[in-house]
Amino acid sequence: MKKLLSVLLSLVMTGALLTGCGSPAAPAAAPAENPAETPLETPAADPVDVKVLALKGPTAMGMVKFMNDADAGTITDNRYQFSIVAAVDEVTPKLVQGGADIAAVPANLAAVLYNNTKGGVKVLAINTLGVLYIVESGNTVSSVEDLRGKTIYASGKGATPEYALNYVLAENGIDPAKDVTIEWKSEHAECVAALAASENAIAMLPQPFVTTAQTKNQGIRVALDLTKEWDKIQSGAANPSALITGVVVARTEFIKEHPEAVAAFLDHYKNSVNFVNANTEDAAALVEKYDIVPAAVAVKALPACNITFAEGSGMKDKLSGYLSVLFEQNPKSVGGTLPADEFYYSR
Template sequence: MNRTRMSALLLALALLTGLLAGCAPQNADPTSTPSAAPVIESAQPSAEPTVSADRPAVNLAMLSGPTGMGAAKLMADNTDGLTLNDYTVTVAAQPTDLTGKLTSGELDIAALPTNVAATLYNKTNGAIQMLALNTLGVLYILENGDSIQSIADLAGKTVYATGQGANPEYVLNYLLRANGLEPGVDVTIEWKATGEEVSALMLSGDADVAMLPVPAATSVLMQSSDIRAAIDLNDAWTQTGAEGTMTMGCVVVRTEFAQENPQAVENFLEEYADSIAYVRDNPDEAAALVVEAGIVPKEPIAKAAIPQANLVCITGSDMLSIQEYYQVLWDADPSSIGGSIPDDAFYYMP
């Protein structure tokens, strides 16, 4: 064999060896455990796990808007095959798109407004449990003008809003009554199906006052210099002397799934906590992931909204802090949380 053919053969063997090494499977690390702290404090997520092909399957659903934003990093990692669980992910616009699928078993874990979670728990005799609180207050009163400085200034106004039958309606009703105003009598409330409808009315000038959550409120403020954030409802809540913290979003799990798949639930809590920490602490990078996930439509809006979204990850016994908020909702309207304040079995505490 001449020197040229021998060199070519050696080169081919070297390339084949490199290819085989590059395709060799990586060892999984199944020993990871959930973070001990229930509230996320770390600025960066933990190192990306190495996973095997045998990952627990989880049907996961998030809502567009603030309650879904914290899952964006988890969703991106799942697409890349880097999560401990193998998630099939749904992003829905309304909680009603998810509640039936939870009770039927089509979904295992889902984000919901906290009042919807309590209602579903009560109506299904404990078929779901709360895994984590993920979003504090994100509601704002927006005004085309400068006449509103407090909730009391809403007297005689028409407020356009979205969120009827969920936290926004009950929070607004509570705050109005705490300020001596009766909803529908002293203040007219026009409920719309989506934030897009309310936003369009504000931007066209057909509405002067609106209540919107982040990121819809963020988008409106970015598009019009004539519209201002008149009231942060977190501040209004505190000013009324209401007990507890306005806590609007959470993640729930089917009780049966949690009992049969405790490792998958632990995996989710670890990965979700890391995801929320990443999104909250890296808004520039996370904004692109939020848009890719279909949670917010535009990257500049996502980037501006992340710091306003009050993202948290509160788990374990610390979730009991929401009971004071539930008490306020129950006092205002027992049906807002399904007729009763959930008992301790509602909270996932293995």
């Protein structure tokens, strides 16, 4: 019992030290005659280090204004450290091992990380809706039905692109295994080469790669927006889901230790997304500044990248529905089981 009391006393003292970190506490003020004249003020939390990772592409584009303001010193509530990486393999170990606090990742990877870490991460917000498009070097496709009997070049087998394409095809009465031929390539560049090699070739490509390909081959046209096709399928649902590319996640431990920093991050991020969507040319210049894609590509690609910001119940409805679609096709795509409610952060 003495040992337990000693431990409890130590924890209380530690808490007192943490809450009193900085300058000594001021003496309590005398009660005011009219309490309404002296509203209580909550002191701002001390700045903390916030390490943020984003993948090179649409999931990083919505952050560029935030990153620029932090680098310029106009955002000072916390010490933000942004890193943009080229591959998912660079994100996962840093997030799991504490080398990053917050990360923009593919939507299904968020669920995989949650399951593999036993709740070690939570999803904060949706940052990118669908970026997949059906393109062709001809003019034969104007509806999903027009894909029947065709060959589609695509990359991303075993990942979100395959599951999204299969879902859209199946919900339109097209069997992906029988009614179309999907030739899976290892890279997007191979799909572009296939488009150039034959007339009326069809491929599935993501933005901003669609725009990059079009700058090199003006004969490539966008035939279908898979995000819009997904929305058509979901239009009658009670809680419609959405085709989602990216989300922002945070370590659960970081959320518990620094809730004010998480809230501040989300506010800055939302403002950044709003800026990017409303100021295409200025945002494109920042996209180039942070070496994501050239400004000439970004200015054309940004309106088609479906950069967004959704949190709370709206985020949960759309994301849980999307993950359910993936789970039905392959449980491993979301880590073996659908995440519990605690996966979805709400402030």
